[in-house]
Amino acid sequence: MNTEKLISSAGRYLNIFCREIGERSVGTDGNRKATDYFEKEISSFGWETELQEFEALDWEEGGATLLAESKSFDILVSPYSTGIKATAVLTAVSTISELESLDAKDKIILLHGGIAREQLMPKNFVFYNPEHHQKTISILENCGAKAIIAATGRNASLAGGVYPFPLIEDGDFNVPSVYMTEEEGLTLLPYVGKEVKLESVSKRIMGNGCNVIARKGGNTSARIVVTAHIDAKKGTPGAIDNATGVVILLLLAELLKDYAGDKQIEIVAFNGEDYYAVPGQMLYIAENQGTFDDILLNINIDGAGYKTGDTAFSFFGLSEGISQKISRILDLFPDISEGVQWPQGDHSIFVQFGRPAIAVSSQWFINNINDQDITHTPKDNVEIVDIKKLPTIAKAIKRLIEDI
């Protein structure tokens, strides 16, 4: 396949995912359009496909207002929250121990300071869920509060580039919540003990979604699994996170259309990496109970193709043999270099099951993970993609698959 043609395919795919389809968060029509398109396109290269279907909420909001006496505050509706219209006494805490001893019944709680520093992991997010998050969530659910207002700071490593970030983003959590900046929180604090009026228009909508799995090669006890998540964070075009990953999967599928090897190649468009309940990943794990050991290697693409800097391949638990092969292959690709390990991606699933993995991303994002303001914002659009990098990555992965 010549490079010009691959570059033009990459540009066409990226445009379809980010501009024609646009919104691809789990539960939306756009998400289903994206999986339909992916399935159709990859089948056209002779791959056998399977759809793993699940139910998932979508969410719509109509803004929120908060009044204390005659002062109004800038607030945002927490994603996937339920709505509320209530007048209640405001109370505030900044630590878990304050929260534990708080009488919050029928009040509106302002969470500020330390307790609002880290985005709380969703209740049913099993991969990483620190005890202090679980404890906070459990107290909030059982304290009888009418609603929660979170005043949050900046935390790019956990919330992407979003400021303020929603402290709670969880469709399984049923206390209505809104959020605001740290500065706005300071101006609200003097109203503790007084009545405030909160109205938040927010609606959960039943929906569904699926993983798309494409396979070639018959030996199911020697699988190479190449993955990228097809969903995007709600309200963002998700170009680098992660349309480029899915584009690379399609380019790879075309490059391997005549694959006649024995090992099974499994290409997975995961659905849910940027969604509170990670439904596609949970389903994939359930479907693979007892067969993870058949996986020789996972290659997960997330955050690849940024215009500045090298492509990064980060290695997790590779054998000496595979490592050597990979360094020889990477020598052939001057724009790809080894990256440090980073955990925030679907390769972590395979690593947790003891499988070797390679995470494919951009060095710039790995190096700036704590202080960039692009991830999960509208800035993550096609303009920041270097389209020429995508075919190069697909070719490198093809070489790797052939050499293993």
Ligand SMILES: [Zn+2]
């Ligand atoms: Zn991602």
